[in-house]
Amino acid sequence: MPVIIDIDKCKGCEECLSSCPFDAIVIKEGKAFINEYCQACMACISVCPEGAIIEVEKEVPKSKDIQSYKGVWVFAEQRGGKVASVSYELLGAGRRLSDELNTELSAVLFGASDSKAQELIRWGADKVYMSKDQIFERFNDEPYSELLSSLINEYRPEIVIAGATPIGRSFIPRVAAKIRTGLTADCTSLAVDKETGNLLQIRPAFGGNIMATIFCPNNRPQMATVRPRVMKRGEYDEDRTGEIINVKADDISSRTRVLDTIKEVSEISTNLQEADIIVSGGRGLGTPNGFELLKELAGLLGGTLGSSRAAVDAGWIPYSHQVGQTGKTVCPKIYIACGISGAVQHLVGMQSSDIIVAINKNPEAPIFNVATYGIVGDLYEIIPLLIKKIKETKGIGN
Amino acid sequence: MNIIVCIKQVPDTAEVRINPETGIVIREGVPSIINPFDMHAIEAGLQIKEKVGGKVTILTMGPPQAENALRDAISMGADDAVLLTDRAFAGSDTWATSYILSSAISKINADIIICGKQTIDGDTAQVGPEVAEFLNIPHISYIRRVEDITESSIKVQRLMDEGYDLVESTLPVLLTVVKELNEPRLPSLRGKMAAKKAQIKKWGLSDIQVDENKLGLKGSPTQFKNIFAPEAKKDRMMIKGKPEEQVDALIQEMRRLKCL
Numbered sequence: 001m002p003v004i005i006d007i008d009k010c011k012g013c014e015e016c017l018s019s020c021p022f023d024a025i026v027i028k029e030g031k032a033f034i035n036e037y038c039q040a041c042m043a044c045i046s047v048c049p050e051g052a053i054i055e056v057e058k059e060v061p062k063s064k065d066i067q068s069y070k071g072v073w074v075f076a077e078q079r080g081g082k083v084a085s086v087s088y089e090l091l092g093a094g095r096r097l098s099d100e101l102n103t104e105l106s107a108v109l110f111g112a113s114d115s116k117a118q119e120l121i122r123w124g125a126d127k128v129y130m131s132k133d134q135i136f137e138r139f140n141d142e143p144y145s146e147l148l149s150s151l152i153n154e155y156r157p158e159i160v161i162a163g164a165t166p167i168g169r170s171f172i173p174r175v176a177a178k179i180r181t182g183l184t185a186d187c188t189s190l191a192v193d194k195e196t197g198n199l200l201q202i203r204p205a206f207g208g209n210i211m212a213t214i215f216c217p218n219n220r221p222q223m224a225t226v227r228p229r230v231m232k233r234g235e236y237d238e239d240r241t242g243e244i245i246n247v248k249a250d251d252i253s254s255r256t257r258v259l260d261t262i263k264e265v266s267e268i269s270t271n272l273q274e275a276d277i278i279v280s281g282g283r284g285l286g287t288p289n290g291f292e293l294l295k296e297l298a299g300l301l302g303g304t305l306g307s308s309r310a311a312v313d314a315g316w317i318p319y320s321h322q323v324g325q326t327g328k329t330v331c332p333k334i335y336i337a338c339g340i341s342g343a344v345q346h347l348v349g350m351q352s353s354d355i356i357v358a359i360n361k362n363p364e365a366p367i368f369n370v371a372t373y374g375i376v377g378d379l380y381e382i383i384p385l386l387i388k389k390i391k392e393t394k395g396i397g398n
Numbered sequence: 399m400n401i402i403v404c405i406k407q408v409p410d411t412a413e414v415r416i417n418p419e420t421g422i423v424i425r426e427g428v429p430s431i432i433n434p435f436d437m438h439a440i441e442a443g444l445q446i447k448e449k450v451g452g453k454v455t456i457l458t459m460g461p462p463q464a465e466n467a468l469r470d471a472i473s474m475g476a477d478d479a480v481l482l483t484d485r486a487f488a489g490s491d492t493w494a495t496s497y498i499l500s501s502a503i504s505k506i507n508a509d510i511i512i513c514g515k516q517t518i519d520g521d522t523a524q525v526g527p528e529v530a531e532f533l534n535i536p537h538i539s540y541i542r543r544v545e546d547i548t549e550s551s552i553k554v555q556r557l558m559d560e561g562y563d564l565v566e567s568t569l570p571v572l573l574t575v576v577k578e579l580n581e582p583r584l585p586s587l588r589g590k591m592a593a594k595k596a597q598i599k600k601w602g603l604s605d606i607q608v609d610e611n612k613l614g615l616k617g618s619p620t621q622f623k624n625i626f627a628p629e630a631k632k633d634r635m636m637i638k639g640k641p642e643e644q645v646d647a648l649i650q651e652m653r654r655l656k657c658l
Contacts, residue, residue: 002615021625023409023428035461035488036461036485036487036488036489037461037488038488038489038615039489039615039622040489040615040621040622041622041624041625042622042624042625043624043625079559079560138563139563140565141527141530141536141537141538141539142536145531165559166539166540166557166558166559167558169523169524169539170523170527170537170539170540171527173492173496173523173524173525173526173527173528173531174527174528174530174531174537176493176524176528176619177493177496177497177527177528177531177532178531180493180619181493181619182491182493182618182619182620183492183493183524183620184620185521185522185523185524186521186522200623204521205625210625210626210627210628211625211626211627211628212622212623212624212625212626213622213623213624213625213626214620214621214622214623215620215621215623216619216620216621217621218619219619254536255535255536255567255568255571256536256537256538256565256566256567256568256571257565257566257567258563258564258565259553259564259565259566260563260564261558261561261562261563261564262561262562262563262564263560263561264560264561264562277657301658313434319577325521326516326521333657334652334657344628345521347628351631355652355655355657356631357648368634368636369628369630369631369634370630370631371631371634372631372633372634372635373635373636373637373648373651374634374635374636374637375636375637375644375648376636376638377641377644378641381641382641382644382645385641385642385645386645386648386649389645389646389649390649390658393649393653393658
């Protein structure tokens with residue numbers, strides 16, 4: 001363990017217990033003891049009044065020479081020949097990182113045409129590595145991970161980012177496993193550590209209202225996936241030029257085969273990401289019927305229904321309405337959170353909304369930390385009133 | 399057919415409380431459950447066994463108390479269970495975890511490996527695909543239906559953003575599953591008896607073939623730098639008063655911002 005307890009100093013005061021997000025400290029015979037849940041997050045060190053918790057330098061076998069890895073890569077995914085919009089967002093983020101590191105930004109594009117590669121350059125890429133091989137038209141994990149891995153091994157980028165989409169989340173882990181490097185899922189923020197040049201990858205940590213900074217100090221490239229609509233697009237420049245490099249995919253095969261692609265667009269999820277107004281409900285609704293009330297409000301405002309994971313897990317509303325880390329990321333003009341406590345997993349999916357209104361019984365609920373307008377109260381009292389008054393202002397009778 | 403289902407014991411998020419001072423989850427006293435997505439993986443394994451015959455082995459890595467999760471899985475009808483537990487495994491990130499799991503799977507041998515699409519504590523969805531890569535077998539993610547299975551191939555529906563793909567694979571294969579796939583069964587009385595009597599295999603470092611430098615905190619490429627509470631938004635306003643007054647003030651603000 002790189003975090004240990006100095007038994008002589010520990011007084012068994014238990015201060016450290018609640019600082020640990022992994023429940024990795026236990027008290028045995030009046031002394032603190034770190035168990036196997038420890039992830040070395042260091043949260044406990046500053047909490048100990050006795051200075052009894054110490055970080056131990058760990059011996060890490062330095063991998064391949066890290067300095068030889070240069071450049072930032074964005075995996076630009078396509079579906080049906082169309083580049084996914086998250087790719088342009090990643091180019092925005094990638095451009096910022098590569099400027100900071102004073103290095104090149106490259107995009108990797110499989111299974112799309114030259115004109116699409118040109119677009120990636122206009123959105124900020126200096127180079128595009130592309131393969132037009134037929135095997136990449138439809139998504140299969142093996143050929144995608146095989147070619148991306150071999151390109152990484154050949155060109156040695158220091159950072160590789162991809163969309164946290166069904167495609168990115170499925171094959172990027174294979175790449176990380178193959179080339180033995182770290183991968184951080186669903187990052188909400190990426191930054192360069194000025195001292196070390198390491199990529200600081202921020203994502204929600206387990207439960208609660210807490211974020212973690214994760215880094216990958218001894219392996220390259222540093223890999224991360226980023227959720228759609230989290231990063232901002234860069235500047236589009238019609239006249240920007242760059243280099244397109246066609247790569248070979250001769251020896252690549254696949255043991256899986258996509259026989260058919262069936263579209264089943266759910267109106268709700270499209271609506272959610274494009275809606276100007278979202279009325280969202282959580283566990284505080286207490287009953288599935290609560291959504292009927294929210295639906296009425298959403299209807300009046302011309303908005304749509306969202307929910308927290310708790311309400312989906314309770315079976316009150318389908319998953320397609322879920323906002324948050326494992327649901328949709330949204331940024332409407334108004335987000336009205338009703339009976340949602342505001343776990344960080346939910347907040348990361350909605351906190352970039354222009355205006356956030358939170359209605360909750362509990363004045364301590366973390367949702368109020370991000371709310372433009374907070375109302376402590378019973379939503380079953382507030383919402384019907386709100387509906388009534390909006391109807392009045394709109395001149396709609398009851 | 400040899401079927402291995404990988405599961406994880408996680409804290410029941412429905413029971414989680416948060417320390418208001420530190421913003422950190424209080425795990426003390428929170429009951430552990432089988433990761434909800436893994437319940438669907440177990441059910442999928444049992445259904446495949448019922449259809450084509452074979453054996454379902456449940457595999458997990460964790461502290462000794464993870465044995466409870468394995469007994470729960472046996473009560474649902476699984477035939478065998480293996481617990482990977484060793485201090486040397488502690489602190490493994492997804493890379494190291496997948497490496498350890500794949501070594502154990504190689505020892506057991508499998509035609510089909512099934513995992514939940516992700517855990518509800520880590521939320522990374524990385525371990526399944528990484529295990530497949532270590533085993534050098536294909537994988538298909540987000541399975542929502544198994545259409546057909548034979549001795550040498552499988553045909554499934556893979557959930558995507560805008561619908562689904564019909565995907566075929568050779569065996570052996572690793573599948574990760576979503577909740578739409580099935581409804582996990584409840585334990586039977588016979589299952590509960592079997593769970594009580596079952597011998598859970600416990601494997602440590604010496605029982606599998608692994609390179610010690612690729613395990614635990616030391617062997618994990620990713621590390622925590624720090625954890626922190628997110629910053630509160632700057633322009634915040636609490637609307638006080640009676641409900642009537644609160645609603646009036648809110649409507650006024652929304653009008654001012656031209657939202658109404």
